[in-house]
Amino acid sequence: MGHHHHLESPINSPTPGFLFAGQRTESTFEGIPVIDFSDASSTDLVKRRALAELIRDASINIGFFYINNHGISDARISGAVEAGKQFFALPIEAKMKLDVRTTPNFRGYTSLLQENANPAGLGDLHEGFDIGWEPEPAPKGPSVSAAIDGSMYGSNVWPNELPSFKEALLAYYREAVDVGKLLFPLFALALDLPENFFDDKTTRPAAIMRVLHYPPQPPNVEADGRQIGIGAHTDYECFTILWQDRVGGLQVQNTAGKWIDAVHIPGTLVVNLGDQFARWTNDVFKSTPHRAINRSGLERYSMPLFFGTDYDVLLEPISTCVSPESPGKYEVITAGDYVKSRLEATYAPLVK
Numbered sequence: 001m002g003h004h005h006h007l008e009s010p011i012n013s014p015t016p017g018f019l020f021a022g023q024r025t026e027s028t029f030e031g032i033p034v035i036d037f038s039d040a041s042s043t044d045l046v047k048r049r050a051l052a053e054l055i056r057d058a059s060i061n062i063g064f065f066y067i068n069n070h071g072i073s074d075a076r077i078s079g080a081v082e083a084g085k086q087f088f089a090l091p092i093e094a095k096m097k098l099d100v101r102t103t104p105n106f107r108g109y110t111s112l113l114q115e116n117a118n119p120a121g122l123g124d125l126h127e128g129f130d131i132g133w134e135p136e137p138a139p140k141g142p143s144v145s146a147a148i149d150g151s152m153y154g155s156n157v158w159p160n161e162l163p164s165f166k167e168a169l170l171a172y173y174r175e176a177v178d179v180g181k182l183l184f185p186l187f188a189l190a191l192d193l194p195e196n197f198f199d200d201k202t203t204r205p206a207a208i209m210r211v212l213h214y215p216p217q218p219p220n221v222e223a224d225g226r227q228i229g230i231g232a233h234t235d236y237e238c239f240t241i242l243w244q245d246r247v248g249g250l251q252v253q254n255t256a257g258k259w260i261d262a263v264h265i266p267g268t269l270v271v272n273l274g275d276q277f278a279r280w281t282n283d284v285f286k287s288t289p290h291r292a293i294n295r296s297g298l299e300r301y302s303m304p305l306f307f308g309t310d311y312d313v314l315l316e317p318i319s320t321c322v323s324p325e326s327p328g329k330y331e332v333i334t335a336g337d338y339v340k341s342r343l344e345a346t347y348a349p350l351v352k
């Protein structure tokens, strides 16, 4: 895979203090680049900047990229996926004991068709299990206070039937969160901001992970496309790190409206930008619509991890992305209010 932009990015060699305001590209894309993540934790700023430039290009033009050499072992990944498969194989009554609608903070199990990512859809053909950050026994770590944070933080729920499930998921989750922590400073560099720009905005990681199971798409249901694996949507947070199995089915919409396959590439994770970054950057970074349709005839599994800022942070346009000619176009609200409103809409009862 490589870059196949139809038009050149309007952003050429970046210089310090470069203003991105109003520079939203009109170019479209036919493929999604693979970016070597080896230098993400390099001590050499020149190397980190070079990586950030690749990320900038993908963020402005596509809103999606793959990373390889991310450092998460196959064993960690398969441990979590296998645990997920075992969970989804439990009887529905066991799974429904952890129904996401019975938790105050969107944790736990979502059954088939319970979600509806695209409001025009008739429910999504996947089931899922959601977890968030969990305090480790160590004294150090984010304070989790439902009183301050509303319902968005708080504890996870776990199935009693599968004692090893929790550790298998959390082991992958913690390493994927570490990859996300490397991405925030790279996105800051990509925006010509100080590398630590997001540090004080990400003190309590809003990092929600899902394990998803997509049964094969029944051919008869596909006719009008209103009931697919996950309906067309944009993600709600800053960015998402997605592991997907080799079954395939993820598609990304380019600016010409065409669906581009985000095929499985061994050893990679998919990174895509979400609405919080579109808001921070006044649409300089793209929050690109995507969907999944599992036409393979096989069971498909994936694990997205959604990274946002702390929920009390205001989504204000970043200085390099606005100007008098290109003022902020979004209402300034907190990250928590934004994500919560989108989640509530996704889980709203289907009235059709």
Ligand SMILES: O=C(O)CCC(=O)C(=O)O
Binding pocket: 210, 212, 230, 235, 242, 244, 249, 250, 290, 291, 292, 302, 303, 304
């Ligand atoms: O499963 C996938 O490939 C995509 C999932 C997704 O887009 C989401 O959960 O937001």
Ligand SMILES: [Fe+2]
Binding pocket: 233, 234, 235, 290
């Ligand atoms: Fe998504």
